[in-house]
Amino acid sequence: MRVDFAPESLEPGAFYRLLTAVVVPRPIAWVSTLSAGGVANLAPHSFCTVASTDPPVVQFTSVGVKDTLRNVLATGEFVVNFAAEGQFAAVNDTATDxxxxxxxxxxxxxxxxxxxxxxxxxxxxxxxxxxxxxxDTTAIGDCTVVFGRVRHVAVAEEALDEHGHPQLSRLRPLSRLGGNEWGATTVVHDRRRIRYEDWTGGERTEG
Structure with missing residues (x-):
């Protein structure tokens, strides 16, 4: 038994709350920018992901037109900072209008x-x-997707393992959930992908 929701049956705010409650967890892009006048802005955006690996491009979505988007369009630069669990209060404070x-x-x-x-x-x-x-940017309805060509990545030394690779247990990333909820990483499953040649879970079919 399922409960069905159609976008046209709900007002936009209600459907936004539905989407953000089910598309979870979402990494937080804590985006820092400079205004044309040189004022440093910092704001969290929870619609964020990797858009391309070659060339390396990350993306975040601005819901509406806010200072972050204005600054990016004016200067052509920004930084996606990721937040750790202990920075929860500061991230929330920077969401103040x-x-x-x-x-x-x-x-x-x-x-x-x-x-x-x-x-x-x-x-x-x-x-x-x-x-x-x-x-690049792409306008979709009331949102603007901002694509950033990665120029440099800086990782805290304490977040790297002995091989120089970032470790989730050391990053302890903060995430956004539904409503006023925020998330922390509690359980991690580590499992390699299975090659087709090694598959034993059922009958294999060719083609």
Whole structure:
């Protein structure tokens, strides 16, 4: 037995809440930008993923037109900082609708650090920061998908294992769930993909 929901049967806000409650967990792109006047902006965006590996491109979605989108369009640069569980309160604070011209780094008390390849600062306490140049944007309804060509990735040393590879248990990423809920990584399953040549779970068919 299922309960069916059709977009046309609900007002947009209600369907948005439905989608964000079922498409979970979502990594948080804690995006830092600079305004044309040089004000450092920092805001969380929970529609975020990798768009391409070659060339390396990441994406986040701006719901509506906010300072982050304006700044990216004006300067062509941004940083996707990822947040750890312990930064939950700070991330939530930067979602406050501060007026234009008020920088979240200063207002919330978040320490910045210089980026290596772009002008917007990184979040000093972020375990991972991805520096991007604007690759493209796509407008879809009330949203704008922002694609960033990755120029540089900076990972905190303590988040790397002995082979220099990021470890989830050390990153401890914060995620967004439905409503006012936030998520933390609690259980991780580690399992390799099975090659077809090794498949024993059922009868194989050719073609």
């Amino acid at each position: 501060f007026p234009p011209g008020v920088g979240e780094f200063e207002a919330v008390g978040i320490a910045p650090e210089p980026s290596a390849t772009v002008a917007p600062p990184r979040v000093a306490g972020s375990p991972v920061a991805i520096e991007c140049g604007l690759y």
